[in-house]
Amino acid sequence: PPETRAAAQARPRSGPAPVTDVAKLCVCDLLVAECDVNCCCDPDCSAADFSLFTTCSVPIVTGDSHLCSQKAAIYSLDVEANPPGRVFKLIDQVNPSVFCIHATNYKQALSFSSPEMPTSENFDQLLKQFGSASFSAEPDSWNMNTGAQNPSDVNETYRYEYGVPIQTVDAFLRLPSPVVSSWCSDANPAGFLVNQATKCIRSVSVEKCGNIRAVSMLFYINSSILAVNITVQSIVVQSLNGMRTLLNGSDVLRLPIILDELCINIVLGVTYHITYTDAGEIIEAAASFVLGAINKEALSIQQSFEISFTQVNTKPVPLSGNPGYVVGLPIRAGFRPQGYPFPVEILSAALVLNTNKYSQLTILQSTSNQDCLAAQGARTPILFGYNMISGCKLRISAAMKCQPLTQTLLDLLKGQSFPEYVASFGNSQAQDVLDWVPITHLHTSEQRICNTFQSSCQIPVSLEIEVKWTKYGSLVNPQARIVNVTATITTTTLKQLPSGRERTIPITSSVVFTDISSPAEPGYKAWPTINAKLPFDFFFPFV
Numbered sequence: 028p029p030e031t032r033a034a035a036q037a038r039p040r041s042g043p044a045p046v047t048d049v050a051k052l053c054v055c056d057l058l059v060a061e062c063d064v065n066c067c068c069d070p071d072c073s074a075a076d077f078s079l080f081t082t083c084s085v086p087i088v089t090g091d092s093h094l095c096s097q098k099a100a101i102y103s104l105d106v107e108a109n110p111p112g113r114v115f116k117l118i119d120q121v122n123p124s125v126f127c128i129h130a131t132n133y134k135q136a137l138s139f140s141s142p143e144m145p146t147s148e149n150f151d152q153l154l155k156q157f158g159s160a161s162f163s164a165e166p167d168s169w170n171m172n173t174g175a176q177n178p179s180d181v182n183e184t185y186r187y188e189y190g191v192p193i194q195t196v197d198a199f200l201r202l203p204s205p206v207v208s209s210w211c212s213d214a215n216p217a218g219f220l221v222n223q224a225t226k227c228i229r230s231v232s233v234e235k236c237g238n239i240r241a242v243s244m245l246f247y248i249n250s251s252i253l254a255v256n257i258t259v260q261s262i263v264v265q266s267l268n269g270m271r272t273l274l275n276g277s278d279v280l281r282l283p284i285i286l287d288e289l290c291i292n293i294v295l296g297v298t299y300h301i302t303y304t305d306a307g308e309i310i311e312a313a314a315s316f317v318l319g320a321i322n323k324e325a326l327s328i329q330q331s332f333e334i335s336f337t338q339v340n341t342k343p344v345p346l347s348g349n350p351g352y353v354v355g356l357p358i359r360a361g362f363r364p365q366g367y368p369f370p371v372e373i374l375s376a377a378l379v380l381n382t383n384k385y386s387q388l389t390i391l392q393s394t395s396n397q398d399c400l401a402a403q404g405a406r407t408p409i410l411f412g413y414n415m416i417s418g419c420k421l422r423i424s425a426a427m428k429c430q431p432l433t434q435t436l437l438d439l440l441k442g443q444s445f446p447e448y449v450a451s452f453g454n455s456q457a458q459d460v461l462d463w464v465p466i467t468h469l470h471t472s473e474q475r476i477c478n479t480f481q482s483s484c485q486i487p488v489s490l491e492i493e494v495k496w497t498k499y500g501s502l503v504n505p506q507a508r509i510v511n512v513t514a515t516i517t518t519t520t521l522k523q524l525p526s527g528r529e530r531t532i533p534i535t536s537s538v539v540f541t542d543i544s545s546p547a548e549p550g551y552k553a554w555p556t557i558n559a560k561l562p563f564d565f566f567f568p569f570v
Contacts, residue, residue, distance in 0.1 A: 049088045049089060049090050049098050049099060049100045049117075050098075050100050050117055052068075052088050052090075052100070053066065053068035053069055053070070053085075053088070054085055054088065055068065055069065055084050055085045056068065056069045056070070056071070057214050057215075057216065058071070058214045059197075059198045059199070059201075059213075059214065061214075062076045064080070065080050065081060065082055065083060065084040066083075066084055066085065067080065067083035067084075067085070067086075067102035067103075067104070067113050067115075068085060068088060068100065068102055074110075074112060074113075075110075077104070077111070077112055077113040078110035078111045078112065080104055080111070080113070081104075082104065083102045083103060083104060083113075085102065086101065086102055086103060087099055087100065087101055087102070088100040088102075089120060092122070093122075093127060093128045094122060094127060094128050095121065095122045095127035095128060095129045096119055096120070096121055096122065096129075097119070097120055097122065098117060098118070098119060098120070099117070099118050099119075099120035100115070100116075100117055101114075101115070101116040101117075101118060102114070102115060185254075185308065185309075186306055186307040186308055187219035187220075187303070187307045187308075187309065188219065188307065189218075189219060189220045189221070190218045190219065190220070190221055191218065191219050192216035192217065192218055192219075193216070193217050193218070193219055193252055193301070193309070194252070195250040195251060195252055196250055196251055197250050198250075199216035199217070200216065200217045200250075200252060200299070201213050201214070201215065201216065201217070201247075202215050202216070202217040202223055202225060202299075202332050202334055203215060203225065203227055203241065203330065203332055204223075204225035204227055204332070205225070205226075205227040205228075209227060209228045210227060210228050210229070210230070211227035211228060211229045211241065211330060212227070213241060217299070217334050219303075219307070219309075219336070220303075220336050221334075222334065222335050222336065222346075222349070223332075223333065223334050224331070224332070224333040225331070225332045225333075226329060226330070226331045226332075227329070227330060227332075228327050228328070228329055228330075229241060229242065229327060229328050229329075229330050230326065230327050231290075231293065231321060231325060231326070231327060231328050232325075232326070233285060233288065233289070233290045233321060233322065233323050233325070234285075236283045236285065236290035236293055236321070237282075237283050237284065237285065237290075239283075241294070241330075242283055242293040242294050242328075243282055243283055243293075243294065244259070244280055244281060244282065244292075244294060244316055244318075245280065245282065246294075247294070247297050247314060247316075248314055252301075252309055252312050255309055255310065255311060255312050256312070257299075257312045257313070257314050258311075258312070258313050258314070259280075259313070259314055259315075259316065260300065260313040260314060260315045261273065261274075261315045261316070262274045262279075262281065262315075262316050262318060263315075263316070263317045263318070264318050264319070265295060265317055265318065265319040265320075266319075266320070267289075267319075267320055267322070271317070281318060288322065288323055289320050289321065289322055290320060290321050291318075291319075291320040292318050292320075293318065293319055293320065293321060293328065294316060294317070294318060294330065295317045295318065295319040295328060295329075295330060295331070296316070296317035296330060296331040296332070296333075297314055297315070297316055297317075297330075297331075297332050297333075298314065298315040298316075298332075298333045298334070298335075299312065299313070299314050299332075299333070299334040299335070300312075300313045300314075300315070300334075300335055300336075300337065301334065301335070301336045301337070302336075302337055302338075302339055303336060303337075303338060303339065304338070304339050305338060305339075310339060311339075317331075346359075346453050346454045347359055347411060347450075347453035347454075348411075348452065348453020348454060348506075348507065349453060349454045350452045350453060350454050350506055351452060351453060351499065351500070351505070351506025351507040351508060352411040352412075352452070352453040352496070352506075352507040352508075352509065353411065353453060353507075354410075354411055354412035354413075354507075355410050355411065355412065355413065356410065356411055356453065357387040357388070357408035357409065357410060357411070358387060358388040358408070358409050358410075358411055358449060358450070358494070358509070359387060359388075359449070359450040359453070359455065360387060360388040360446035360448060360449045360450065360466075361446055361447070361448055361450075361457070361463070362444075362446060362447050362448070363447055363448060387408040387409070388408070388409045388446055388449060388492075388512075389406035389407060389408050389409060389442060390406065390407060390409055390415065390417055390490070390492065390536040390537075390538060391405070391406065391407075391417050391418070391419070391439060391440060391490075391534075391536040392405040392406055392407040392417060393417040393418060393419065394419065397418075397419050397420045398419060398420065399419040399420060399421040399436075399439055399534050400421070400435075403435075403438065403439055404443075406442055409492070409494075409538050411453075411494075411496075411507065411540070412507075412540055413538075413540070414537075414538060414539050414540060415537065415538045416535065416536070416537040416538075417535070417536050417537075418533055418534055418535035418536065419439075419533075419534050420531050420532070420533055420534070421436070421531065421532050421533075421534050422529055422530070422531050423521070423524070423529065423530045423531070423532065424524070424528075424529050425523075425524040425525065425526050425527065425528060425529075429484035429486070432484075432486060433484075433485075433486050433487065436486055436487045436488070436534065437487055437516075439534065440487055440489070440490040440516070440534065440536055441490060441514075441516075445466075445514075446466065447465065447466060448463040448464060448465055448466065449463065449464050449466060449494075449509055449512045450462060450463060450464075450509070451463065451464050451508050451509045451510065452506070452508055452509075453507075464509055464510065464511065464512055465512075466512045466513070466514055467511070467512065467513045467514070468513075468514050468515075468516070469513060469514070469515040469516070470515070470516050470517075470518065471515065471516070471517045471518065472485065472517075472518050483520045483521065483522055483523075484520070484521050485518040485519065485520050485521075486518060486519060486521060487516050487517065487518050488517055488518065488519045488532060488533070488534055488535070489516070489517040489534070489535045489536065489537070490514060490515070490516055490517075490535075490536045490537070491514075491515045491517065491536075491537050491539070492512065492513070492514050492515075492536075492537070492538045492539070493511075493512070493513045493515075493538075493539050493541060494509060494511075494512050494538065494539070494540045494541070495509070495510055495511040495512070495513075495541045495543050496508060496509045496510060496540060496541070496542060496543070497510055497542070497543050497544045498542075498544040505544075510543070519532070
């Protein structure tokens, strides 16, 4: 109604309340309770530390880049002072982009929670809320002028973005890693959605093993991830000779103790598994441990650490890069079932005989005896960047029929379920339809089916797969992207064999990777590329 619209327009709208205090945000503060060199926003640094700084590694810290006006923390060094000191300013920064958010009038747009789907239980409630001719998307009880609550104060609603260090009650979730040498450093924070695997060396001794925090299970689970406690998922005990045994109960905390000149229950490996929602909330954290023992001769141990992430209500799928493909990892492939282009099942559907458990593009696997009939079902994944060739030998007799032989060779070359699509990136999701490239099928000659060898018969003898890829993104850190995949079947003509005679023919499969990236023209300086495309969530929740 006009009066409602006029009232809504007359209502003053202020800028969105900041969800991050930039004055307290410090992205270069990596060491716990220690001063980071040249980190001017580190609260652990004193005036004496600032006087030794040569520059500020992070001179400006800002909040949400979508806002037209936002707070910015400016850090610099006053080198003319005696001694030199740090200069801190908090200013209002104006976004120069023509696409920016000036005011918010929809509270739910500040987060990306899944919409409530109508069911038989909630239909009446949704009809009452949204079934009228008009409804308010901005409740009167919500006032943007009130101070926004810091996410760290409400642990159960803390939302992460990609790469942000995972906060714990006291600091960050630590994932030890080697820094300069191979020795372990406990100052490496784990980033959200960043899968990592590290190995490093830790100095130990039997006499002091009970006092070394980093070899105790308690060091890795004693700090909860805000409102989520880290639970122990499994414990594996490794003997001195390397034999591993999985313990039945994982609810017992095993601390390092000295027993018969041995120190047992020391941590050799930790694997974190984090479960999160589509809104970026961590709802579960589990840790799996590998415990071992050392004797008096041991001066150091090698520890391994790993962290992985899985979205709730989804099946974990191994990726082949993030985002671009990594050389040596399998090419991800799938099918398009009827009804919907790319359902979630595309990434988890197993092929017949489990030859393609993780929906990978595969070729024939060579065997030692080179017998094609014995090699049926043996497949090997195609690894990105690796040109591959495999094959076998097929013995043909006059008694063989053309049609069954042709089908057998097709199943041998392509597998019983050859994928229809290939992921263009190593982390392409099933719901991103444009991230999947269809496989183009070619034939070098027309295939004719014959009932017997009384006349000539064409049979497939080779499968050639060409994968064309290009470097995508920044020249500093290009990402490998697949743009085209072609599968070519080559057939040959067999003449009639005399009775009692046999013939052996080779069957081959090959994969070739071709880089079609356009090289820079000599003598010309490339202009910078400006990506003017808006973020996909800019107008959320509106289309």
